[in-house]
Amino acid sequence: MINEKKNDDQVIIVGGGPIGLICGFWLAKMGITVSIYEKGTIIPEDLRASTWHPATLDMLDEYDISDMIIRKGSITPSWQYRYQDTGERAIFELNVLEGETNHPYRVQCEQFHVVKYLSNKIQGLDNANLYLNCNVFDIAQDEEGVDVHIIDNGEKITERCKYLIGCDGGHSIIRQKLGLGFEGKTYPVLTMVAITDFPFEKYYDGLSGVNYIWTEKSNFSLLKVPDRWRSGITPIQGQNPKDTLSDNSLESHFQKIYSRPGERYNILARGMYQTHQRVTETFNLGRVLLAGDAAHLNSPNGGLGMNCGVHDAINLSNKLYKVWHGSDHSLFNLYTRQRKTIATEYVHSLSDANHRRMRQTDPEVRREIMNNLKEITSDKRLMKNYLMKSSMIESVRYAESIK
Numbered sequence: 001m002i003n004e005k006k007n008d009d010q011v012i013i014v015g016g017g018p019i020g021l022i023c024g025f026w027l028a029k030m031g032i033t034v035s036i037y038e039k040g041t042i043i044p045e046d047l048r049a050s051t052w053h054p055a056t057l058d059m060l061d062e063y064d065i066s067d068m069i070i071r072k073g074s075i076t077p078s079w080q081y082r083y084q085d086t087g088e089r090a091i092f093e094l095n096v097l098e099g100e101t102n103h104p105y106r107v108q109c110e111q112f113h114v115v116k117y118l119s120n121k122i123q124g125l126d127n128a129n130l131y132l133n134c135n136v137f138d139i140a141q142d143e144e145g146v147d148v149h150i151i152d153n154g155e156k157i158t159e160r161c162k163y164l165i166g167c168d169g170g171h172s173i174i175r176q177k178l179g180l181g182f183e184g185k186t187y188p189v190l191t192m193v194a195i196t197d198f199p200f201e202k203y204y205d206g207l208s209g210v211n212y213i214w215t216e217k218s219n220f221s222l223l224k225v226p227d228r229w230r231s232g233i234t235p236i237q238g239q240n241p242k243d244t245l246s247d248n249s250l251e252s253h254f255q256k257i258y259s260r261p262g263e264r265y266n267i268l269a270r271g272m273y274q275t276h277q278r279v280t281e282t283f284n285l286g287r288v289l290l291a292g293d294a295a296h297l298n299s300p301n302g303g304l305g306m307n308c309g310v311h312d313a314i315n316l317s318n319k320l321y322k323v324w325h326g327s328d329h330s331l332f333n334l335y336t337r338q339r340k341t342i343a344t345e346y347v348h349s350l351s352d353a354n355h356r357r358m359r360q361t362d363p364e365v366r367r368e369i370m371n372n373l374k375e376i377t378s379d380k381r382l383m384k385n386y387l388m389k390s391s392m393i394e395s396v397r398y399a400e401s402i403k
Helices: 018-029 054-059 065-072 111-123 173-177 247-257 305-324 330-358 363-377 380-390 393-401
Strands: 011-014 034-037 074-076 078-083 089-093 106-108 128-131 134-141 146-152 155-161 163-166 183-186 191-196 210-214 219-225 228-233 267-273 276-279 288-290
Touching: 011 018, 011 146, 011 155, 018 034, 018 111, 018 128, 018 305, 054 065, 054 305, 054 393, 065 111, 074 219, 078 363, 089 363, 089 380, 106 219, 111 128, 134 173, 146 163, 163 173, 163 305, 173 288, 191 247, 219 247, 228 247, 247 267, 276 330, 305 330, 305 393, 330 380, 330 393, 363 380, 380 393
Parallel strands: 011 034, 011 163, 034 128, 078 210, 163 288
Antiparallel strands: 074 106, 078 089, 134 146, 146 155, 183 276, 191 228, 191 267, 210 219, 219 228
8 A cells, every 4th residue: 555645845855865965955944845765774984975175165155064074074285196106296285276265175074974964954954854764666747746656664655746856876766767868988997995094194204185196006095084094996907806805905005005014904994886977868857857976977086976966956956946936947957958067078077087097007108197297286377277177166167157
């Protein structure tokens, strides 16, 4: 038996990650009733995104969310590309962005902190609800609204809403039920992450808060979050990916970063995931909309994906508010034009270039890349131009210019 509920004067959001929660919080603060359905039973403290770029922090100033991110995270005023063996590096100083942003720095704050914070904030609002252990399995829309079919803690229910937003990730059931494709590519190399509490900054000369480092045959990254370092690892060619995350392999990895004879590293967490570059054909279809990974995926190199999703969420929320109060539905077409353009022309382009640059192993090509990066960092004008793109300030401004 299906329990049907017909409180349709609401927006339903599928997915309780950072994108869904930001979308829901924004809409609720603007007076729209919101129900958020998340299939998980708890908020996982996982190894997902940790980078918050200046443009995103600026957006999140509106409801003081950026203050929480700064409080919980590590401010990163510079980042670098580096040779492991010689220490040669190109350092990008984000203070050249002063005057362009309220936050001329990156912040490394793992996304679960934001999810926990927003979950608590949403629970305190009269017009917003977050439901866990709720699996959306089908949708049906008409001219007046959308029926959302849900398994709620084992019980089948149907909720109705005026608009439905899919923020349910790369395997989005909402995108699938719309019959939309997800064209693009899958990167052949898995992305791996390991976390340790060893204070590298005390022993490893010249580290920035974010470091992209070439070894002789491979590469790794080191990102500082409070009380720990996250390391991104690329398996050596021919190595079994699972072996890369074994205790002995991770111990060897960290010992090569900083040798501690007779002492072992404390590994707090480890994980691996497949990475893709994909985009769906439209982010809006009727009364159903998509944001974040449900609409586009990219390489994690550069920390652009979650930030792009946040920009989707705020752009969409502001447009939905206008439509809710009488503006034409064509605003949703503008949402797709703006955000799909940014996903493909900016985020895909930059993240793919970052991905290829990090995984370059040819010494001559590496030398050419490093010389180019050092030329950029030696000239404040060139460095500012580069950082306006990589910090996503330029993409936000460009999106606003698309009509």
